[in-house]
Amino acid sequence: MKKQLLTSLFGLCALTAYASPDTIVINADVYTVDPILPRVEAFAIEQGKFSSLGSNEDILALADNDTHVIDAQGHTVTPGFIDAHQHFNGAQTSLNLYVDSHAKWAELIQKEHESLPKGAWMNGGGWDHTIIDDVLPTREFLDNIVGDRPTVLRHIDGHFVWVNTAVLELANITADTPVPEGGEIVLDPDTGKPTGILKESAMRLIRDLQPPLTVEQRAQNLPKLIHWANSIGITGMHNMSTHEEFLKVLETGDLNLRVWHGYFDVFNSMENLDERVKEVQALQNSIRRQVANTGKQKELGPLFDLGFVKLGNDGVLSVHTAVLLESYKDRNNWNGEWIRTPEDLKTKASAFAKGGFQIAIHSIGDAAVRASLDALEEANQYDVSLPHRIEHVELLNLEDLPRFADLNIVASMTPNHMTKAVAYIEERIEPKRESEAYLWQSLMNSGAKVIFGADASTSTHQDPLKQIGDAIFRTNHSGFNNGQPWHGEQSVTFAQALYAYTQGPASTTTWSDEIGSISVGKWADFVLIDGKISEPLTNDIYQRKVQMTYLAGREVYNANNDN
Template sequence: MSATLFTGGMIWTGREETGALLVVDGVVAAIGDDARGHDAETVDLEGGFLMPSFGDGHAHPLYGGLEAVGPAVRQATTVDEIVLAVKQFAEANPDEEWIVGASYDGSLAEGGLFDARWLDAAVSDRPVVLRAWDYHTVWCNSVALERAGITAETPDPVLGEIPHRPDGSVLGTLREWGAVDLVMDVMPPRDEQQRIDALGTAADYYLAHGVTWVQDAWVEPADVATYVEAARRDVLRMRFNLALYADPRHFDSQITEFAAQRRLVEEVGNPLLTAQTVKFFADGVVENETGALLQPYCTGLHEHSGMQNWEGDSLAEAARRVDELGLQIHIHAIGDAAVRQALDAIEYVVVQNPARDRRPVIAHCQLVDDADLARFADLGVIPNMQPLWAQLDALMTVLTIPRLGAERADRQYPINTLDTSGAPLSFGSDWPVSSGAPLDGIAVATSRRTADGSPEGGWTPHEVLPIERALSAYTSGVANQAFAEHVWGNLAPGASADMVWLQHDPRATAPLDLPTMGVRATYLRGVPMYQARD
């Protein structure tokens, strides 16, 4: 028997404060006075703060890990810096057949439109493919376009857009799946060991930020195989749940494979890996005007309201079929039209299928029409929101607000409104789209301000979330989404000792100081999976 007593600091169980917590064989055995007086190793919290570890309810860990394999474009602040990073990587890796990287800042070029010729100046003899921060857009050089067979005469594919220059030639930016897949389909697959290593890179990142469970919100068959092999080798170091990607172009064939993919995961028998979810994309993103809106965008030569990926009642019917398999519904919905379509689909499922504990999720919820706000609680829909996005940063001011207009922009990310409505709120990061550090997101959730404190008093301050509610949304809220509220997310006797030890009490810390708070250690089932160096 292994027993550890945590004491010497503040312990927040998710429901109450205490000064002592006893862990026996990876499980919380007792709290408070009941935890003392046992033969146990002692961990002195040194005045720090112990709480349930964080979960991430919507992210892309495999993609995040793979970013470290390609050119370092994430931190570039100009187009020239991106091009230089690509050039240096190509020179250092002369045997790489394709130069593949992510994820560049889409606000660095007007309208988010990047020219292939800029990358040609860095690499002209091999294909270059870079994903934008949103993962809905790629930027290619001319060789990559040629390999994909994309010419001036190539029509926009279903669910995709190929922007052109004024002279009619292909620009080099591809938007949404239909266009992006033209290039992805001719790229050689990544080496499997490289992909498994990327899961390790992702785990390193998450554990250092106090996260022990993550929803991989976009998993295709090759990704399932990678996770299963990693689980078989017993190299997973945190909990993962897989959301199998539902593509409206191929759904009828996919639906027959979902149960088989879930069985593959179950047969490997690793408790750190599950596959209980299916991911739908109802729309795209506002920044490239593919988010689906109830009213038209404010920019562009022609009025349009974005792109709905599932036509008519097809999303509702697809969701019903997924629900019949006992799988959880997880829908990406950015615009208010997409959110309404997602809610309508879930309502259809509730009416058509027998009652069960289904916990459907709508991720992002950037814009929600007033008429739809109460429907989340009424239908038991989990709004999984990315609090870091609720700030007036360059992405918001340069790309988003001009497309939405000021009045509509001020209705974005109704986090507090949904929480107080009774909706079962959970948080996620969408990493590597944005920071996967929960404290970064919580800082914005509790202030609606940028890192430099702008604006004073917060943007749309009525949507500021109290700190304990923000912490709960990133812990017990995600555990509820994961059907794991009796396993982790709170530190109650019988729960897994999944915990994070923070340097200070975040409830007594100014929001703008939260991102710099140190994570002292992260525990999974009582075992320290990350420990800060002194």
């Protein structure tokens, strides 16, 4: 009690200009993610910031008749979730094919086909062959349903697409079409013709066929999508996608989301690299001026910044494009294929680091992770104030594990990637290597910083509470491994997972002292859950939902008001 009272008094001293809080939350089970005071019953908010933490008695004593009181009724409250890896924009599609049979694929595709006007393209994604038969589908499957309607369906991993014959013909793709480096046009072994699967950079062959949505169209769609993110408790994200629609919404309305934006440079060539670094610097300065000119950050805190550059060097395990130190168990003499060679990656990472940018590199296979560690070790010679990152780190040679902490490199990982991969991981790697897969707890124990994000539609669920459940239970949702934890020794605790979804991502940005925890002086981003999260955690975490979400002390989602 004494410690709580001192914290409350500190809060009062910190913000003395106001007689009473604007809002208080009482009768709550609060996880602050602040080591000074990790659990409290109540807190107060003034001018959009947490002003005091403590017991119900302490906080109620601060209120007056004008104070808005939220009675949490014993439910759990956490900081607003910060998704550390997203590809979020105003052009996202709604057709989701994450189902467990070909018949269900056909049913959903047929329904979408019938809903579209003649001549319109069909776009969708989420399909996953590994939970059905681990055999890639063909264009003929689509042709039999949609005919000549151009159809592009992205795999749940996001690194390859399934298209029909109409798209191949529009793009003039044949067995003889030159393939961009790091890509593959999958050919039928019997006919020698394209099957309709385009891997990695081969997807660029169809990229310009469809006219993209305008900035105005994307901006019109974005608020609804942000509201959905708020409905699952997300108040911030590290986003690697387009940026223009976010700035448009910020200028013309309310951007109810804090976006740490990553410039996407995965597939750009090595040519004119120095000029591109200057262009990205200019873009960063332009964005900062545009955000500052709105004047909204004074009342709401940080809202948008171009904070890092996204690179990449390999693909994914599901389709054998992640680069491994040893060949795939189910594909002899094949180690994957580089999207960016180790030497080119070093050159690129160092160029952007020299330009002052934080670097994030997509690396899934253990060879790719090693190459990224090498590249970032070289990039560390340049004075960048923020730690560099490696995204995914699904296979990690144990010799490389201590390098994350030693080099101050963040491991940005997706719990659902692991639980999803249980369907195929034992087919891809030898049993002796299983102890090197998805090493969340080992990385944390080594002193490395681990942060979590959903990686957009590459996850079967983007809800942070469900991702936290995956990090703790490590079980597949389709029944693989008999529903048992896969290498449960790498499970994390609820406290560790919550940190990786809140303060962890915040601490890799320039906003570390402003968001990420329920602490006096930070912006009041928080989530009220629809019940109490008990420890030890049970599978109830998968049924828990967000009741309310607040950003800078403002309600941005309330389940009671949601239609």
